[in-house]
Amino acid sequence: MADSTPESRTVTSADVARLAGVSRATVSFVLNDTKGARVSAATRERVLDAARRLGYVPHAAARSLRAGRSNLVLIPASVSAMGRLASEWIDDLHEALHRRGYVTVLHAGRFGDPAEAARAWAELRPVAVLALDGDRYTAPTADVLARAGVRAQLAFAARPVPGTYTIAFDHRDLGAAAVEHLIASGRTRIGVIMPKERGLAAFAEPRLAGAGEVAARHMATVVPVELAYAHEDAAALARRWAELGLDGVFAYNDEYAALLLHALRGQGIAVPGEVAVVGADDLVLAGLQDPPLTTVRIDMPSAEDIAARLEELVESGSAEPAPRIEVRLVRRGSA
Structure with a gap:
């Protein structure tokens, strides 16, 4: 059997199934890491090897339709301007969410109107939105996202935001x-x-x-x-x-x-x-x-803690309140 398909045709899960000698359902179980699916280690490796050889990449939108929800966690890209501390924390968060089956997406749009921002975010149908600059987050923002099916909204903000899991942090x-x-x-x-x-x-x-x-x-x-x-x-x-x-x-x-x-x-x-x-x-x-x-x-909470809270919000709609983020002076020689 050939190891690749013609370049003019998109590789599908059916191609992976044929090369691996398994059903398309088994391919789906393996590539989507379906919980509870009984697939032997040898079969799993055969499917993964076939997918690698064919260059097959699962279709995120189709996977979301099958699962009944997206696995995207959207973070407004304004956090990228905050400096090295935020960048390193976001990297850690990405890893923590990836281990839980989520994909982190930074949204680069800049909007003067929070409602306009919410509509742009909602177009991607994320399962969760995490806003580090949550002071611009509003109740109408949360409402737009909730109506679009966003299951979890988490914001770092000085004051509670209606409809949003808020972690108190005042710049x-x-x-x-x-x-x-x-x-x-x-x-x-x-x-x-x-x-x-x-x-x-x-x-x-x-x-x-x-x-x-x-x-x-x-x-x-x-x-x-x-x-x-x-x-x-x-x-x-x-x-x-x-x-x-x-x-x-x-x-x-x-x-x-x-x-x-x-x-x-x-x-x-x-x-x-x-x-x-x-x-x-x-x-x-x-x-x-x-x-x-x-x-x-x-004193930021760990990325692992935030990933766990987001997952809990996605799964159950609620999470235990988080402690306020505190700041403290570290005295050295410049002042």
């Missing part, structure tokens, strides 16, 4: 923790870095608000300072630092903090002598700076 806490520390160390005029990169305002603005709330209680001043993640922009900012009159800065996250730290030192500005610098995320690079970066650590 204002990061700005508040950073500025509390800067004020306690004697700083009174504090800059808050606002990244120019598209997609980060949703996270930067509440961090600025949290910083401002703390400053208002202590008679300190908070000044928003725009910065692009580029050496040239950081160097230009450092050259005019004296004009700003700032003695402390919360630099949005550790990546922007490290960039600014090097630019300030390049201009001969002493850190923390003249300017105290605080980052966020507690990345490995924070401890490698000179001086090491003081940072605000986010």
